[in-house]
Amino acid sequence: MDAMRPLAVVTGASSGIGRELARTFAANGFDLVVCAEDAALAAAAEELRGRGTDVTAVTADLAMYDGVEQLYAAVLATRRPVAAAALNAGVGAGGAFVDTDLADHARVIDLNINGTVHLAHRLLRGMVDADEGRLLITSSVASLAPGPFQSVYSASKSFLQSFAQALREELKDTGVTVTSLMPGATETDFFHRAGMDDTRLGRLRHKDDPAQVAEDAFEALMRGRTRVVAGSVKSRVLGAAVKAVPDRVKAAGQRYWSEPRAARR
Numbered sequence: 001m002d003a004m005r006p007l008a009v010v011t012g013a014s015s016g017i018g019r020e021l022a023r024t025f026a027a028n029g030f031d032l033v034v035c036a037e038d039a040a041l042a043a044a045a046e047e048l049r050g051r052g053t054d055v056t057a058v059t060a061d062l063a064m065y066d067g068v069e070q071l072y073a074a075v076l077a078t079r080r081p082v083a084a085a086a087l088n089a090g091v092g093a094g095g096a097f098v099d100t101d102l103a104d105h106a107r108v109i110d111l112n113i114n115g116t117v118h119l120a121h122r123l124l125r126g127m128v129d130a131d132e133g134r135l136l137i138t139s140s141v142a143s144l145a146p147g148p149f150q151s152v153y154s155a156s157k158s159f160l161q162s163f164a165q166a167l168r169e170e171l172k173d174t175g176v177t178v179t180s181l182m183p184g185a186t187e188t189d190f191f192h193r194a195g196m197d198d199t200r201l202g203r204l205r206h207k208d209d210p211a212q213v214a215e216d217a218f219e220a221l222m223r224g225r226t227r228v229v230a231g232s233v234k235s236r237v238l239g240a241a242v243k244a245v246p247d248r249v250k251a252a253g254q255r256y257w258s259e260p261r262a263a264r265r
Contacts, residue, residue, distance in 0.1 A: 005054070006083035009033045009075060009123065011062060014040040016188030017138065018088040020214035025084070026053040028218065033078065035071045036089070037061045062089050062115035063107055072122045084134040084221065085123050087116050088181075092153040092194030094202075095260060105152045112156035117163065124167070124176065131175040136221045137164040138181045141229060144242045145250035149258040150194065161227075168226060180227035181217045184235030186210050201257040208232045 008025040012018030014036035022034050022044065031054040034045055038059075045057035058074045060067035075082060090112045093104040116137060127133025140154075143161040147154025164180040171178060188210055191202035208231030216230035229239030242250060 005031045007031050007080045009085040011035045012089035014044050017210045019044050020210045021086045024214045024218045063111035068118040086136040088138040094150050094194045094196035097151050108152045127176045133176045134221050135178045141182050141184045141239045148255040177224040179221045182229045183213045198260045
């Protein structure tokens with residue numbers, strides 16, 4: 001039976017958009033290899049198994065080289081081709097650049113950029129050899145603008161946006177597709193973990209539903225779309241409108257939403 005079901009890899013699967021992506025893949029007949037670094041992954045995996053899904057859960061820190069290799073070894077151990085992968089694990093660091101620990105900035109780069117590039121390289125080789133596969137990379141609408149008070153995070157998402165589109169062009173003559181997921185502000189633990197509780201964005205009452213974001217992402221991935229601004233109509237309108245705005249204006253707007261209350265003058 002397992003050989004008849006497609007296999008998907010989902011990172012950041014213990015909560016938020018990643019957990020909803022895993023649920024969506026499971027609901028659509030996929031077995032799963034799921035990964036996160038925290039203890040909540042075990043409960044997420046058990047829930048998925050309760051739906052009749054074969055699940056391999058890997059607790060690993062994808063900001064570390066060895067963590068990515070640990071996950072990839074678990075994928076290889078299934079002896080099954082990867083039909084789809086959602087590279088969703090990511091972290092933010094809010095606050096003024098000079099006031100934030102360098103280690104926090106480095107972790108954003110190590111997880112969002114290095115970990116994603118590393119895992120994409122490992123998984124895409126198999127997909128290209130099979131001439132079949134779908135890769136989803138979670139960027140953000142934040143990739144479209146400079147991000148004062150989350151400068152490294154926004155830059156990391158710009159990198160992922162460019163990276164996804166470059167891969168898509170390279171692979172256009174193969175059976176492998178690459179889709180960029182661009183969510184707006186979503187109701188997850190992201191803002192708390194990024195230290196952004198005291199910002200207008202963190203306190204925003206009506207954030208997008210992560211389940212809706214995951215559904216939009218899955219549909220776009222299965223259709224082989226280039227990218228998707230997922231979630232509410234508000235987020236989609238924002239994603240379309242921001243392209244025409246000068247960077248200095250976008251930067252001022254981002255500052256309004258991301259500047260901590262204590263830093264405002």
